[in-house]
Amino acid sequence: MMRPAIVDAPENGFDNSDITDYMVPVIKKYKDSQQAIIFSNSSILAVNADTDNFILLEPKEIYSGLGIDSRKNLTQLMNILEGGPRSFYKRSLSYSADLLLKPCGKVMEEDNKENQK
Numbered sequence: 001m002m003r004p005a006i007v008d009a010p011e012n013g014f015d016n017s018d019i020t021d022y023m024v025p026v027i028k029k030y031k032d033s034q035q036a037i038i039f040s041n042s043s044i045l046a047v048n049a050d051t052d053n054f055i056l057l058e059p060k061e062i063y064s065g066l067g068i069d070s071r072k073n074l075t076q077l078m079n080i081l082e083g084g085p086r087s088f089y090k091r092s093l094s095y096s097a098d099l100l101l102k103p104c105g106k107v108m109e110e111d112n113k114e115n116q117k
Contacts, residue, residue, distance in 0.1 A: 004035040011042040024048045043081035056080060 011019050019042060027036065027049040040046055046054070047068065054066035054077060066073040075085070082088040 002034060004037050006037045006039075008039045009041065010038060011040055011045050016042075016044045019044050020048055046081055054080075 010023060014023065023045060027038070027045075030036070031050070031052070038045070038049075051068065053064065054068070054073075056063040056066060056076070063076075066077055068074070068077055078085055078088060082091070
């Protein structure tokens, strides 16, 4: 039986594009065959690596089983990963809709093609 890989702050020293282009593909490649526990402050890494289970450590409580695809935990995760809905919304407004939506549509098409393989 393989032991879980435990990694602390793998994003240190990397910019967001390096995280997306290099780290995320490695995590996704091994996530079904190797359990990993990753401690990260990077929402880019957490969201793009298709994290199955977020564990939130609070001073007096530990929350587990938080999935980004669950509406039940969405507000709590958005507060952690994005600084809350208001912060997420303001960030989205800072990008021109035209600049944001066209590349995102292309990326989504590529992701769909990749997932169908």
